[in-house]
Amino acid sequence: MCQCFHKFFCFAHHISNLDLIEILKGQWLGHFSGTYEGFIVINIDELHDNFKGCVYLIHNNDNIPNVFAIIQTSDKRNDFSFRTYSIAPINPSTRFPDDWNNIKNSFDPNARIAEFVDVTGSWDEKYLSLKWNTSLDGHGECTLPRSQAEEPSNLKQNIKDWDIFKQDIGLLKGTRYLFRGQNKPWKLRSSFHRTGRADLTRFVNEDIPSLHKHLSARTKHVFNLDIPKENGAFFNLVQHHGYPTPLLDWTYSPYVAVFFAFRSITSKMAADSNDDEMVRIFVFDQHQWRSDYEQQLLLSTANLHLSIADFIAIDNERLIPQQAATTVTNIDDIEAYIHLKEKENNKQYLSAIDIPISNRDKAIQELRYMGITAGSLFPGLDGACEELKDRNFEI
Incomplete structure (x- = not known):
């Protein structure tokens, strides 16, 4: 990395403690200090015998290049030391790692x-602590909190029965908002991050080529991943067919x-539910968000972002009837990130409406009258069978 280049971390946790193993992998965010100061992002995946991931150092000083590095531990102990040579500056124009001679x-x-950078550190249930020294006599340190993405949502509960929900939703205008339905008030989190993985560089370099190789024999269209629109459409296709991605599905x-x-x-x-059991509808002011923030549509980048995309429907018949939109992100705790931006700008981007589970039968019946069923939203045999199963067996 660069002189400031206090580079990052590797960590390991005790192989005999399964609970700790589960909390080590993931995304760690916070500030670092030392020769330079700035923000550090650490994305770690758990492998069979160790941990591997990447680190981004984002410096407060624009005259110093931000740095990317690949890190890997030798085992899973919860204290560690190692040396990393995989260091590269980030091109400020492309936002990707580059050769130093191209951007110096x-x-x-x-x-x-x-x-190289020599790193020592340790972790426990709540924090990851790191110290490092570089080959340029630079140094740095940080203590990073564990992600709270698995915790319940912090959004203020706004309970409305089905009839009031319809009444209030009718007051919203145009396509200003995106909506997302979840059967519990979990925090917003992509399916990729829910698996415990965090290293999107690995995802792009390993998962996507493998998926493309295997699926190209099964899709009518052979996706050219070098074309941004086709690349996004491919990501959206595999997301809609159950493969974990850093995308999050929304609808207009x-x-x-x-x-x-x-x-x-x-x-x-629904009949057996308690009064406090709810489903949640997230309401996202996408118009204001697009106005205030650049939509990057990048994954393996140093800049944290949540970006909105309307992908083209190549080999994906579900996009149109679902009136789908998508967010792309490199952030684990999406809700916390949006809340931070709300505080910075004194604006509200995200809210939620909770509907009692007991309203289920009435809501589903009226949605049928609107033509919103599994058969209409999932064209094909699976959707038709799901719809008829619901009708004929009254489940």
């Missing part, structure tokens, strides 16, 4: 990239969102 003229003439229709919120809840579950 954009920075302080005295800035350099370290040949609040009623489609309600369908998905109630989809896995049976009539019996």
Whole structure:
């Protein structure tokens, strides 16, 4: 990394403690200090015998290049030390790692990239602590809190029965908002991050080529991943067919969102539910968000972002009836990130409406009258059978 280049971390946890193993992998965010100061992002995946991931150092000083590095531990102990040589500056134009000779003229003439970084550290249930020294005599340290993405949502509960929900939703205008239905008030989190993985560089370099190789024999269209629109359409296709991705599905229709919120809840579950059991409809002011923030559509980048995309429907018949939109992100705790931006700008981007599970049968019946069913939202045999199963067996 660069002189400031206090580079990052590797960590390991005790192999005999399964609970700790589960909390080590993931995304760690916070500030670092030392020769330089700035923000550090650490994305770690758990492998069979160790941990591997990447680190981004984002410096407060624009004259110093931000740095990317690949890290890997030798085992899973919860204290560690190691040396990393995989260090690269980040091109400020492309936002991807690059050769130092290609971009060095954009920075302080005295800035350099370290040949290696020596890292020591430890972690426990709550924190990851790191210290490092570079081959350029730079140093740094940080203590990073564990992600709270698995915790319940912090959004203020706004409970409305089905009839009031319809009444209030009718007051919203145009396509200003996106909606997402969930059968529990979990925090917003992509399916990729829910698996415990965090290293999107690995995802892009390993998962996507493998998926493309295997699926190209099964899709009518052979996706050219070098074309941004086709690349996005491919990501969206595999997302809609169950493969974990850093995408999050939304819809322009609040009623489609309600369908998905109630989809896995049976009539019996609704009848047996308690008064405090709810499904959740997230409401995202996408118009204001697009206005205030650049939509990057990048994954393996140093800059944290949540970006909105309307992908083209190549080999994906579900996009149109679901009135789908998508967010792309490199952030684990999406809700916390949005809340931070709300505080910075004194604006509200995200809210939620909770509908009692007991309203399920009434809502589903009215959605049928609107033509919103599994058969309409999932064209094909699977959707038709799901719809008829719901009708004929009254589940």
